[in-house]
Amino acid sequence: MNRPERTAIYPGSFDPVTLGHEDIARRGLHLADRVVVAVAARATQVKRPLFSVEERVDMLERVFRDDEDVLVRSFDGLLVDFARSVGARLVLRGLRAVTDFEYELQMAQMNRELYPQLETVFLTPHPEYAFLSASLVREVSALGGDVSTFVSPTVLDRLRDRHG
Ligand code: ADP
16 A cells, blocks of 8 residues: 655754764664755854755755655744645654753644644764753854764865865
């Protein structure tokens, strides 16, 4: 029996994309036929982004160049509207630690109110990336630290361009 193709969205600010994000997006393909990485144009959490939306999308596209079922899009406005526009009924999020939990739960509940057919699914990170966040990568890189084990080479190049 044919079942309809399943699309998941993986939203975030991806400022910049880390190996933790890559891991979650790829493992999302175990749950869906296609994962749309959705870059929030108007970030709610990051106040002043390091990279523009275009730069973040560009890095993501390079990182997922060989993953044909991972697509990259930016979106502005409500996540539920974006989900509808790409026909997605699954939202993927990573849960690193309890500190992520409260915010994630609130957002998932709100999105359920706004679009009851949309399910939020939480994936746990690979232990190697459990402590990793884009903000930590930005901070360490800005201070001249080595982040080569946390981001892809293409992202590393951009960080070096930005921070010298
Ligand atoms: P960050 O929190 O790193 O700034 P985003 O806001 O772009 O990243 O997060 C997008 C999603 O990716 C969130 O669900 C977040 O929990 C998840 N995520 C971020 N880093 C990791 C990681 N190292 N492992 C698993 N999930 C992660």
